[in-house]
Amino acid sequence: MEQTPRAEPRAVLAVDVEKFSDPSRTNHHKSVVQDGLYEALHAAFHESNIAEESWYVEDRGDGALFLFTPEVRKQVLTDSLLRRMGANLLRYNATVTPEARIRLRIALHFGEVVINDKGVVGDCVNHTFRLLDAPPLKTALAGSTSLLAVVVSEEFYRHVLRHDPAAEPQAYRQIEVVVKETTAAAWMRLSPESMHGTPPAAATPPPPVETTEHAVVSSGESLVLLADMIARTTLLASQDDRRLCLDLLSISLKPRLQVVEFTDARRHVFAIVLACGRRPDGIRALLKALRELRPDAPELDQISTLVHDMATLELFEADDRRTLVDLVQGTDFPQLAECYRAAAGSQATPLPPGRHDTIDVLHRLEGMNARPDGLPPALALLEHLALHAGDILSQRLWQFSEDQAREMGLHTELLALRGSISADATDTVAPAEASLVLRLQPHGVLPDQYLLSEWRQTSSTTWSPQRGRDYAGSLAELRVRAGELVAGAEGWAENAGTISIEFILPKDLLNLPVDQWLCASDEVTTPIGLNYPVSLRSLERGRDKAKHRRWKQRWNNLQAHLQAGDSPIDDAVHRSRLDGPRERHLQKLAAKLALVEDVVLLVLADPPAAGESVGRLEVAIALNAGVPVLVWHREDCAGKAFQTTVDDLLADGGLGKLLENVKKLRGQALYSDDCDAHPGAHLSVLLDDPDRQVEPLPQEVTAP
Secondary structure (H helix, E strand, O other): OOOOOOOEEEEEEEEEEOOOOOOOOOHHHHHHHHHHHHHHHHHHHHHOOOOHHHEEEEEOOOEEEEEEOOOOOHHHHHHHHHHHHHHHHHHHHOOOOHHHOOOEEEEEEEEEEEEEOOEEEOHHHHHHHHHHOOHHHHHHHHOOOEOEEEEEEHHHHHHOHHHOHHHOHHHOEEEEEEEOOEEEEEEEEEOOOEOOOOOOOOOOOOOOOOOOOOOOOOHHHHHHHHHHHHHOOOOOOOHHHHHHHHHHHHHHOOOOOOOOOOOOHHHHHHHHHHHHHOOOOHHHHHHHHHHHHOOOOOHHHHHHHHHHHHHHHHOOOHHHHHHHHHHHOOOOOOOHHHHHHHHHHHHOOOOOOOOOOHHHHHHHHHOOOOOOOOOOHHHHHHHHHHOOOOHHHHHHHHHHHHHHHHHHOOHHHHHHHHHHOOHHHHOOOOOOEEEEEEEEEEOOOOOOOEEEEEEEEOOOOOOOOEEEEEEEEOHHHHHHHHHHHHHHHHHHOOOOOEEEEEEEEOHHHOOOOHHHOEEEEOOEEEEHHHHOOEEEEEHHHHHOHHHHHHHHHHHHHHHHHHHOOOOOHHHOEEEOOOOOOHHHHHHHHHHHHHHOOOOOEEEOOOOOOOOOOHHHHHHHHHHHHOOOEEEEEOOOOOOHHHHHHHHHHHHOOHHHHHHHHHHHHHHHHHHOOOHHHOHHHOEEEEEOOOOOOOOOOOOOOOOO
8 A cells, every 4th residue: 555655844945036927037037046046045044054965846836845854944935044045145136137136036935745756745835925925015026116915824933933033023113914815824024135225224313394376396396395394293293193194094004005014113103195196096095094093193283284385286186087097008109208398398307218108207296386377287188199109099188178178167268278289399300310239248147148138219309218128148149139130220211311320338349340240131141231320329328427527528519510610620629649758648648638628529549449449548538527429540540541431521510420421431431342340340439428328327215
């Protein structure tokens, strides 16, 4: 008779990588993530003195399951192991691209399991994975910058965690897990480690903020101001008061708010206020809950005044907002940016780079004061959008805005606006110039591998490039891929007058002949630089905010030269020549650029080859000084042919036609009998505009 396998006690740990199947992750990214995950976990086991023979693992694709023998104390899992996992993931994330970074959900439980040749069986394993899929856990991690979101079972918390001060049991909050057939209590927390690599700074109370009856600020500022005001009172000072407040809010707001519970009272208050701010009528519901908690609190008068001043944050009632979202969601308005500026008028501030969502723009307008005609800017936006919508949608938008205007007593003003505007005022014209931006950089994880990223710009009014895909491979493979992307631009930018190609390169790759890389079209291959203006940009300077002040100043000087017709051109150009010892030459160059701020173009004396070449150091000096334009010959900057070519380039249209003339020169080189001897086949131009960033600069994050 076959014996029933003996069950054995085990601690259970399950991990899952957040957004493992995100469309931005290629198969290569997923492979890197899996390797990085196991390296971080195995290192954490070793650093926590967990012997290899004391744990069992099953791979789950986007995560893993681990079982630990009784020799491994459970306290080690919630103390040392979690800390080491966080530290190792921070190190890993610092070495990879954003698409390969890792954030984890972690679940802990214990119980009896059976391990056989087919795997592992046990109710405790199933329960652990139910905890891992708990919606509150996923929501908390998604709404934070934390690296880890940890959940433990009620049993684990009661028997292990709450008895160990080193595990910080006070940092955990109780949640309800409802997944499939499982309904259970559990405890969760977010780790202090951040995806940005540093924990939030210690909170310091800001100075008192004075508010006036007419103070109206932007939506984000208003919410922060309100959160600060509440945090400086005793209304929600205790954890019990904050939890009771959330219970009261759940009566008015459905579904229940998902709020990360911080042990620090101030941070928890900020989380509650920001969560309310994302719900229609959420701020009013919060004020109501505070009044029910402390009806006689004198601080409520000032809080009530601020909430009244924030009324513009909730221009539309909840049902009306849902109707509006249903109307515009999924509809692409190419004229959205133009309509936004027309609706906001003098209050318009630049929209952030990238693609804009209609709902986000509406929310931005809701935080603004009424226009001079009395209409809310958000309502004016609907009028402008209706002019660019199809027949059915335009009628529905007009009817919606009329209904809203009647309720506000602004129907006459709305009709006056409708009669005074036309689609012509906000039409988007075909772009005069499109741009394809290609960033090439070392992979960061795999040796001899690189990462190619793309951005596309098709708007002629504002710089707002759309992020494309990432491609990993060898330099030879990505050279072919770049040619394919350039050829593909003829499809998405078919209405553009010109298409410019910009390569963002690190200093080690700056001397690559990217303009000579081949672009295939109809079975004919030609160098990219033959048909398109090609320029280079510096990867390091774009990411180094300390260099941006001088860079912007010199760029403004360049624009002044262009407006003045490039006269006198000699003041704006410095031709570097090796005329003495290397160190002395570099000192003189740095001094020249520091003394003459009008210099906006530097002709290098030497190619910026790898290593400590003179050209490489000249580039470093120029970038540090903010020089926006560099020109060099990739092989021989001292040759007479190159020097004559530079003179001709600057004489024919000066700086304003530099890229156009370089493109012609590359064509002349290809046409000549001895292409390789022609300077046009080896000419590189770095033309770096500080206002054409493809990614936002890292911001200093300060805890509220």
